[in-house]
Amino acid sequence: MPVCAQGHDSADDEFCDVCGLAFDGPAAAEAVAAQPEPEPEPKPCPVCGATLEARFCENCGADSLAVQTTEAPAAAEPVRAVQSWSVVVSADRAYFEKVKAEGGPDAEPIEFPPFCPERHFPLSGGQVTIGRRSQSRGILPDIDLTGPPEDIGVSRLHALLVAGPAGWSVVDMGSANGTYLNRAHTPLPANVPHPLEADDEIHLGAWTTLTIHPDA
Template sequence: MATCPKGHDSATLDYCEVCGARMGAAPSAAPAPSAPSAPAPTPSGEVCPVCGTPKAGRFCEEDGYDFLLAPPVTAAPSTPTAPPVASPPSVPPSAPSTPAATSWAVVVRADAGYFEVVKAMGGEDAGTLAMPRFVAERRFALTGQQMVIGRRSRSRGVNPDIDLVGPPEDPGVSHVHALLVPQEGGWAVVDMESANGTYLNDPNSNPLDPHVPVALKDGDVVYLGAWTALAIQST
């Protein structure tokens, strides 16, 4: 009796009389083990950028990568690259200097030369005028929208910014004598129809026209009253 490849005893030698298998055929080889299949990607197809494990939740199951908060990871280059050449440290450009803002002021003093000019004009009260022996210099910073020059008067409600009431009091100064007003790049003086006029730099010249701003520059002198001079200063 012959035995078929499946182990049956068969009297026939060509085909097994039990299962019909071809006699003498080599037993079929066992199927080769299949290679482990790659893990199925997640529905989104997103994988860990560090190890390539498919995303199964917020954190990678292999290395703990946080898909929600961690920054993207750039794969390292496959071939080594030369280190970049360090550039010399740059020096930040210095900021352009801003010129300091110009401040303006007036210095009030008694001027004996101007007093002599006023007396020579022979005004109504020229004969009664007397030059004071001492007048302390006073300094006023120019600020705001205007500076009123004059002498205060409670009855008239006048409170000038540059108050020349004294002592000693210059009787030739009107209660509201003139204004100093800011202009682009400086200040200007405006006569307010004063009784005795306002003069710029030269007391022998004509007085300023009322209500007309006249630009001032550093070093100008405004004369008014009987002996008062206001020197314009900028710093």
Template sequence: MTGCTEDHATATGEYCDVCGLRLRGATAAPPAPAPPQSCPSCGAAREGRFCEVCGYDSALGPPPQSAAPAPPPVPVPADPAPAGGTWTVVVRADRAWFEEVVRRDGPDAAALQFPAFSTERRFALDRPQLALGRRSRSRGIEPEIDLSAPPVDPGVSALHALFVRRDDGGWDVVDLDSTNGTVVGAGPDPIPPNTPVPLADGDVVKVGAWTTLTLVRQAS
């Protein structure tokens, strides 16, 4: 029989059967082995602070996660070409139209002179509607088809006409009650004001004393 630290008689063993205290002379059980540790960086088994495989210092804690690669940009499809293709108006100083205006004895026809030099200009019809006229900063008028560049046609109003895209992709022209009117094609009379008039590829719109605008369609 072996006594415990409280002098209780007990059977052989490590702890007293009466009070549960450790018996005198009993050998403590060896501590349980520490669970194996792994490297927080590469996952290999390690025994000390530094990993023998990758050398990572475990005292630094888990390594920061690398940012996931950004996904490739999704291509944005280009806007489809409007129905009916793309359209342009070609602006010219037209002598035949000038002579017709003089023949009709239009406003101030006797004082008119056909410009000695002029260049062809092109304007893309790239929005639902575009105003035709001459820029006037004092009146806040900024037409998309601006005919205020020299040689200035005195017969064109500041806001003369409007090109309006139709649902089928074609175009109409609307005279904005201009002073000298708008003529379409070979017709002798101006079109009625504030009334859409359909246009086709190659149609010619005549305004002012010598200005013509020809519609040109490029197929998409």
């Protein structure tokens, strides 16, 4: 079935049944020439997203052809979320008994506290100080073990937790009674970072234990 220049289906092959337009001749050519071309759909600027009226964006001045022919940069790798860690401070009866058994001139008068609720401290930033505050000396540790109850075996600035690419480390700050890890018999060397793993126990003073662990 023939189709006229206006797009109509016609049973007659000389004149259109719908509009009467001849299929051949100058009238048909004029009708075809008279049809307006469809308007091109507007395109957004590849840089700012504004509607392009020409090659150059009127909003940001970007050359749309240059931008489109430039190879797009590779997508950046997603940034991994840094896992958060916390410290739980508790009174450790087993560590206290170990301190008493190993003795020392100051061990005898120390008593284990009858009640000492656990305390939780989130770890954040690059450094976290541990000790007992002293307003007169301007010592305000992030993990303040002043109490009550107060473990007098903990120095004012006893230890430091340091964040690194591989996790957290503990540093003894030259404390009077030392810093012990996981019930070791010898204290950590002063001013030397020691890497920590999940559920490691840091022992301070006469009965204080800090357990470090990642948050769920």
